[in-house]
Amino acid sequence: MTETDVVIIGAGASGLMCAIEAGKRGRQVVVLDHANKAGKKILMSGGGRCNFTNYSINPGNFISNNPHFCKSALSRYSQWDFLALVESYRISYHERDHGRLFCNDSAKDILNMLLAECAGAGVVLQLNTGIENIEKLADRFHLKTGQGAITARSIVVATGGLSIPKIGATPLGYKIARQFGINVLPTRAGLTPFTLPPDEKDKFSPLSGIAVPCMVCNKRQSFNENILFTHRGLSGPAVLQISSYWRAGEEVVIDLLPQVDLDTELKSLRRKKIKNILKTILDGYLPKRLII
Ligand SMILES: Cc1cc2nc3c(=O)[nH]c(=O)nc-3n(C[C@H](O)[C@H](O)[C@H](O)COP(=O)(O)OP(=O)(O)OC[C@H]3O[C@@H](n4cnc5c(N)ncnc54)[C@H](O)[C@@H]3O)c2cc1C
The missing domain is CATH 2.40.30.10 (Translation factors)
Known part of the structure; x- marks a missing residue:
């Protein structure tokens, strides 16, 4: 059985960013994903060039039942922090309307940057790993996966939304939330044709x-x-x-x-x-x- 501090389920943009931060804070981090590749949605984002941030971002841009929800996150990590990271990897980019920033070459640049940051923070990435069962016993989570058992003090569910099941989207996150008594609101599509x-x-x-x-x-x-x-x-x-x-x-x-x-x-x-x-x-x- 593998033991670690943090298990993150989902190697998309959210899971990878979370893994980088937790790794930098000295946590032992394992990211699990059932897909054969990390960040598939990143690769198709922005027509393959990834609109990775915007010059102008404020809490009003986020649709939420609780408009205050994103304020603390945005005040602690802004578009300028992400831009500094992009620039430190010498990724060339350009601005389009509404201050949107895109890679000049490919969304792959953003994914590679996140994977390099993960490697630098000692994050272990385990692909092709389906989650079969999660239990909390005492102060640890016990996960049964297709690749064996793993326990962790903390678990982060970053399995994304329901769009595009072909590239790995599943309702696992909602299922886990219900299992642990977290209220799940009805889902609906957004930013869609x-x-x-x-x-x-x-x-x-x-x-x-x-x-x-x-x-x-x-x-x-x-x-x-x-x-x-x-x-x-x-x-x-x-x-x-x-x-x-x-x-x-x-x-x-x-x-x-x-x-x-x-x-x-x-x-x-x-x-x-x-x-x-x-x-x-x-x-x-x-x-x-x-x-x-
Ligand atoms: C066509 C398109 C273009 C887009 N363009 C942009 C853009 O230019 N800029 C922008 O900011 N956003 C864009 N978005 C939105 C953006 O891609 C998503 O908001 C973002 O990728 C979500 O990241 P995430 O990590 O939350 O989820 P995801 O990227 O969906 O990652 C979730 C991960 O969890 C894994 N997972 C799911 N279920 C399981 C399971 N049961 N077991 C194990 N692993 C599981 C998946 O395989 C996946 O790797 C676009 C979206 C689409 C569809």
């Missing part, structure tokens, strides 16, 4: 690949950014943002000409121009307001 029903999908599929600046809103939030027509429905920053505030069955309104009062514009244009605009906007694929 919308899939349109078949008839709407067919109607808009010729526009697949086209991005348009829009105002997208529901009753509580609105975003002025691009939407992107895809072969399955709608994506792009405005749609990803509103999805976090959307409830199934709720109406989302997309204003395709947010800066324009169409009535006034049409009145002020000559007949010929009106004809063109009507052709492209009203008789074409793009109604001024699209309600889904």
Whole structure:
């Protein structure tokens, strides 16, 4: 049986960062993951370039039932700390809109940096290891894994959310929380594209690949950014943002000409121009307001 100070379940961004910090504080750390590779989600993040931090971050950017929850964490470790780490590894990066920072080359640079930090902090990474059972006896946790038993004084569950089971997502974290009497709120998707029903999908599929600046809103939030027509429905920053505030069955309104009062514009244009605009906007694929 292996004995250690801390077991971290999940070798994603959260598990690796936690392992680095615990290792630096002198703890013996073992990270367990059932996947064959650490940080698979990091590799696909930011279209393969990983939006690893933002110049501007504040507690208001985090959606939570308790808006104060993230304040202490953000005050103790900021975007500037992470940026300093990235720069110490000479990872080249660039800024995109809203102060978002991406690797110039590949998200692999971020994963390799985290793995190098883990190695430097003496963290043991054990992949291909499924968790079969967890028990707490006296002051130690006892884990039965596919690779044998392990005990630890502390256990960190960093198994991530439910998105993309193909790369390893499971509900294990929620199961462990329930086992230890921790309240689990109903889960829902966030920062996700919308899939349109078949008839709407067919109607808009010729526009697949086209991005348009829009105002997208529901009753509580609105975003002025691009939407992107895809072969399955709608994506792009405005749609990803509103999805976090959307409830199934709720109406989302997309204003395709947010800066324009169409009535006034049409009145002020000559007949010929009106004809063109009507052709492209009203008789074409793009109604001024699209309600889904
Ligand atoms: C397409 C896409 C693009 C994204 N782009 C960005 C971006 O550019 N910037 C950004 O900040 N965020 C981005 N995100 C979000 C970001 O990737 C995640 O928020 C982040 O990776 C979550 O890290 P995590 O460690 O909490 O969870 P995960 O990365 O999901 O890690 C959880 C780990 O736990 C393991 N695990 C799960 N169940 C078990 C089990 N039963 N037994 C053992 N191990 C288990 C998994 O194998 C996995 O390695 C993106 C997400 C997606 C899907």
